[in-house]
Amino acid sequence: PQPTYLSDYRAPAYRVTHTELTFDLDPAATRVKARLHLERHPERQAGEPLELDGEQLDLKAIAIDGQPLGADEYALTERGLRVDRVPERFLLDTEVEIAPEDNTALEGLYRSSGMFCTQCEAEGFRRITFYPDRPDVMATFSTTVIGDAASLPVLLSNGNPVERGSLPGERHFVTWEDPHPKPSYLFALVAGDLKKVEDRFITLSGREVSLQIWVEEENLGKTDHAMASLKRAMRWDEETYGREYDLDLFMIVAVNDFNMGAMENKGLNIFNSAAVLTHPQTATDAAFQRVEGIVAHEYFHNWSGNRVTCRDWFQLSLKEGFTVFRDQCFSADTNSAPVKRIEEVSFFRTAQFAEDAGPTAHPVRPDHYIEIGNFYTLTIYEKGAEIVRMLRNLVGWEAFRRGADRYFARFDGQAVTIEDFVGCMAEASGQDLDQFMRWYSQAGTPEIDAHGEYDYANGVYRLVLRQRTPATPGQPDKQALHIPIRLGLVGTKTGRDLALTLDGEALGRDAVIHLREDEQEFVFTDVEEAPVPSLLRGFSAPVKLHYPYSREDLAFLLANDSDGFNRWDAGQRLALLALDDLIAAHRNGVEKVMDPRVVEAFRALLDTDTDDKAVLAEMLTLPSEAYIAEQQPLVDVDAIHAARLFVKQSLALALRDDFLRVYEANRLDAPYAPEPEQIGARSLKNVALSYLMSIEDEEGIELARRQFEADHNMSDVRQALTLLTHSSRGDLADPALRAFGEKWAHDPLVMDQWFSIQVMRPQSDALDRVKFLMDHPAFSLTNPNKVRALIGAFAQNRVNFHRLDGEGYKLLADVVIELNRLNPEIAARLVTPLTRWQRFDEARQTLMKAELERIRGEALSPNVYEVIEKALA
Ligand code: HT7
Numbered sequence: 001p002q003p004t005y006l007s008d009y010r011a012p013a014y015r016v017t018h019t020e021l022t023f024d025l026d027p028a029a030t031r032v033k034a035r036l037h038l039e040r041h042p043e044r045q046a047g048e049p050l051e052l053d054g055e056q057l058d059l060k061a062i063a064i065d066g067q068p069l070g071a072d073e074y075a076l077t078e079r080g081l082r083v084d085r086v087p088e089r090f091l092l093d094t095e096v097e098i099a100p101e102d103n104t105a106l107e108g109l110y111r112s113s114g115m116f117c118t119q120c121e122a123e124g125f126r127r128i129t130f131y132p133d134r135p136d137v138m139a140t141f142s143t144t145v146i147g148d149a150a151s152l153p154v155l156l157s158n159g160n161p162v163e164r165g166s167l168p169g170e171r172h173f174v175t176w177e178d179p180h181p182k183p184s185y186l187f188a189l190v191a192g193d194l195k196k197v198e199d200r201f202i203t204l205s206g207r208e209v210s211l212q213i214w215v216e217e218e219n220l221g222k223t224d225h226a227m228a229s230l231k232r233a234m235r236w237d238e239e240t241y242g243r244e245y246d247l248d249l250f251m252i253v254a255v256n257d258f259n260m261g262a263m264e265n266k267g268l269n270i271f272n273s274a275a276v277l278t279h280p281q282t283a284t285d286a287a288f289q290r291v292e293g294i295v296a297h298e299y300f301h302n303w304s305g306n307r308v309t310c311r312d313w314f315q316l317s318l319k320e321g322f323t324v325f326r327d328q329c330f331s332a333d334t335n336s337a338p339v340k341r342i343e344e345v346s347f348f349r350t351a352q353f354a355e356d357a358g359p360t361a362h363p364v365r366p367d368h369y370i371e372i373g374n375f376y377t378l379t380i381y382e383k384g385a386e387i388v389r390m391l392r393n394l395v396g397w398e399a400f401r402r403g404a405d406r407y408f409a410r411f412d413g414q415a416v417t418i419e420d421f422v423g424c425m426a427e428a429s430g431q432d433l434d435q436f437m438r439w440y441s442q443a444g445t446p447e448i449d450a451h452g453e454y455d456y457a458n459g460v461y462r463l464v465l466r467q468r469t470p471a472t473p474g475q476p477d478k479q480a481l482h483i484p485i486r487l488g489l490v491g492t493k494t495g496r497d498l499a500l501t502l503d504g505e506a507l508g509r510d511a512v513i514h515l516r517e518d519e520q521e522f523v524f525t526d527v528e529e530a531p532v533p534s535l536l537r538g539f540s541a542p543v544k545l546h547y548p549y550s551r552e553d554l555a556f557l558l559a560n561d562s563d564g565f566n567r568w569d570a571g572q573r574l575a576l577l578a579l580d581d582l583i584a585a586h587r588n589g590v591e592k593v594m595d596p597r598v599v600e601a602f603r604a605l606l607d608t609d610t611d612d613k614a615v616l617a618e619m620l621t622l623p624s625e626a627y628i629a630e631q632q633p634l635v636d637v638d639a640i641h642a643a644r645l646f647v648k649q650s651l652a653l654a655l656r657d658d659f660l661r662v663y664e665a666n667r668l669d670a671p672y673a674p675e676p677e678q679i680g681a682r683s684l685k686n687v688a689l690s691y692l693m694s695i696e697d698e699e700g701i702e703l704a705r706r707q708f709e710a711d712h713n714m715s716d717v718r719q720a721l722t723l724l725t726h727s728s729r730g731d732l733a734d735p736a737l738r739a740f741g742e743k744w745a746h747d748p749l750v751m752d753q754w755f756s757i758q759v760m761r762p763q764s765d766a767l768d769r770v771k772f773l774m775d776h777p778a779f780s781l782t783n784p785n786k787v788r789a790l791i792g793a794f795a796q797n798r799v800n801f802h803r804l805d806g807e808g809y810k811l812l813a814d815v816v817i818e819l820n821r822l823n824p825e826i827a828a829r830l831v832t833p834l835t836r837w838q839r840f841d842e843a844r845q846t847l848m849k850a851e852l853e854r855i856r857g858e859a860l861s862p863n864v865y866e867v868i869e870k871a872l873a
């Protein structure tokens with residue numbers, strides 16, 4: 001497969017002004033008629049051939065302006081269809097046949113639980129009909145869907161229904177019209193035996209919008225939260241960005257087989273059922289929050305993505321980075337803002353940093369790709385959102401909002417670039433953002449070495465910052481970035497933020513300084529007392545910050561920093577220092593000794609009387625094994641696991657009564673509600689329980705058992721089941737798993753949780769369980785949720801996936817090989833853990849590379865080919 005390059009971008013030779021589609025649905029042989037209203041693009045010369053994309057299409061008929069084309073007047077090519085001689089403006093009619101029931105890749109039109117549905121982003125539409133399948137071709141659509149009246153009573157597409165009726169042979173049809181020009185990736189069709197839940201929303205200007213969530217009948221009781229989230233998101237976008245919804249109907253459909261979380265098709269969002277269905281008995285607090293975030297994300301795309309879209313797929317972060325930023329701000333406004341930020345950053349630093357340091361590292365705007373489906377990454381989404389956040393912070397909210405207004409007004413109905421977006425921000429703020437643009441083109445995580453010195457005699461604090469970005473594949477040399485660093489100086493006597501004066505300017509007590517050079521010195525004057533610097537507050541830039549904090553400094557910041565995020569971060573850094581020692585002790589066979597400073601810091605935390613229990617729960621949570629691994633030059637999975645467990649058990653032993661007290665104080669009898677206060681209390685209680693269970697004394701076990709049996713809500717049940725299943729007491733896991741498995745055998749989303757919990761067990765039977773569960777009737781290799789729940793989860797089970805006999809790697813490779821044939825997008829994602837082989841010891845490196853080579857020996861899809869080639873380069 002050949003790469004596509006950003007530098008090769010050209011406007012399309014022909015554009016489509018209007019698209020008429022007719023689908024005659026049949027699982028094995030669906031007929032798709034397309035009438036495209038085409039005209040030459042003004043920027044392109046006359047006489048160029050018409051080239052359309054098309055894959056796996058069986059062409060049955062073709063005509064231009066009503067005249068059928070002879071076999072010598074068109075060609076079926078590797079790319080699709082070419083017609084050498086076409087008029088300046090014309091109608092193209094085609095008819096193709098496709099087989100949705102054979103479509104296991106879940107791109108284009110496919111079947112899921114008896115229904116028909118589509119996924120067209122990024123390049124799925126070309127599996128439906130011949131078309132210029134690129135985001136800069138925007139057309140209005142008129143779609144007629146014909147199907148069997150009994151088995152497919154509901155026929156949906158984008159826009160508004162304008163006609164419906166019966167047809168001979170017990171069939172019926174509905175015609176939909178979407179007046180908003182859109183690229184093909186936003187096309188959607190759903191047909192099935194679905195039921196709807198309906199509500200309405202009155203927009204700011206007083207228009208009524210009908211809101212519909214379509215689900216299988218058994219899921220009718222699981223839509224309340226998604227509907228409430230949708231209404232909150234609609235209101236938030238009006239109030240925060242002045243964006244109103246623009247059709248009379250907004251539909252969400254839940255489908256069971258879906259490659260990602262959801263898709264923002266115009267007026268007809270299609271959701272993975274896991275990203276929309278909730279019920280207190282079946283979904284955890286985290287799932288409720290995830291649903292809220294995804295519903296909002298897809299809705300926000302209506303403006304940031306649909307009304308204004310991407311010129312080409314290199315600009316993907318234009319819509320994804322901005323929309324993730326928007327959904328993050330929405331969730332922060334709706335829930336506990338500090339805890340949201342902690343969760344975001346903790347995930348980002350674990351997963352995106354690893355991506356940025358691995359063989360598939362790429363800029364937020366890549367300059368080439370083989371398979372765009374491989375670029376729906378944490379870098380495009382989450383790092384893209386961090387860049388937008390930095391922009392917001394650099395120019396300030398008012399200018400940012402003016403810039404966003406300008407962007408939406410100027411480019412409405414157009415397909416544009418990242419420069420267009422940043423340009424609006426520069427215009428609205430009057431700031432020069434040229435250097436800032438490097439964030440989009442430079443891959444890798446910048447590292448900042450910071451060093452500070454207090455001059456007692458003169459009351460001066462000198463802060464020296466040095467930046468460097470490590471080389472990444474294809475980018476050996478890096479340039480200095482514009483990095484905004486929010487900071488405070490916390491006085492060691494008072495524990496308060498000191499006044500900041502920089503170059504004679506008073507900046508208040510919390511300020512942003514701008515690092516633009518490789519090295520810069522910042523001299524703060526009139527600093528009244530010796531400070532401990534609190535740097536990168538709120539994670540003001542997506543960088544690694546190194547400062548030689550002592551453990552006393554960190555304990556001090558943990559107790560005194562006015563920035564909640566940095567207080568949490570100080571606790572994480574303190575724990576990491578202790579973990580470092582213990583990892584070394586484990587490796588050297590030396591007795592492990594717990595750092596008393598960590599115990600005292602945690603004791604103080606447990607004594608804190610705080611309103612935000614969710615933040616406290618985060619502060620009491622040790623860095624994950626994956627994050628600890630990120631900090632190590634070479635990952636020793638066993639030492640990390642042993643050290644973390646040792647810290648947890650030491651804290652549990654030393655602070656057992658405190659954890660018990662916290663557990664008891666945060667039990668809730670009230671009916672379940674996914675509200676911040678309850679969620680905070682539950683998180684805190686469940687963190688306490690995990691400490692208590694880590695030492696497996698009778699009281700902890702009894703609490704977990706009782707919590708499991710009380711069956712109050714899924715957050716509590718799942719935590720109890722996890723702790724029982726992951727305990728070393730063999731007699732605890734199986735009875736609980738059996739009871740849970742029998743109770744929920746009918747619910748696929750709960751069974752996903754059941755799969756994951758078992759295969760995440762640290763005990764050595766985890767791999768055998770995976771193999772056994774792959775034969776379970778609820779498992780299916782063609783369902784991405786099941787693959788993620790069982791195989792994906794196992795690959796996160798660090799001690800077992802990285803077994804020294806290589807069996808974990810072999811199992812993953814076997815599944816990747818199988819999925820490469822069935823669903824290349826999922827296969828390419830699943831292989832990721834093997835691509836990180838450089839981080840491990842030699843024995844594991846050899847085993848991992850051998851599996852990558854074995855995969856390479858297969859006939860590979862472009863998706864898997866691209867990832868494997870990068871991993872072995
Ligand atoms: N914009 C959507 C991306 C997406 C997708 C991409 C590739 C293959 C399948 C997919 N499903 C959805 C989702 C979003 O970011 O909102």
Ligand code: ZN
Nearest residue numbers: 297301320323
């Ligand atoms: Zn998105």
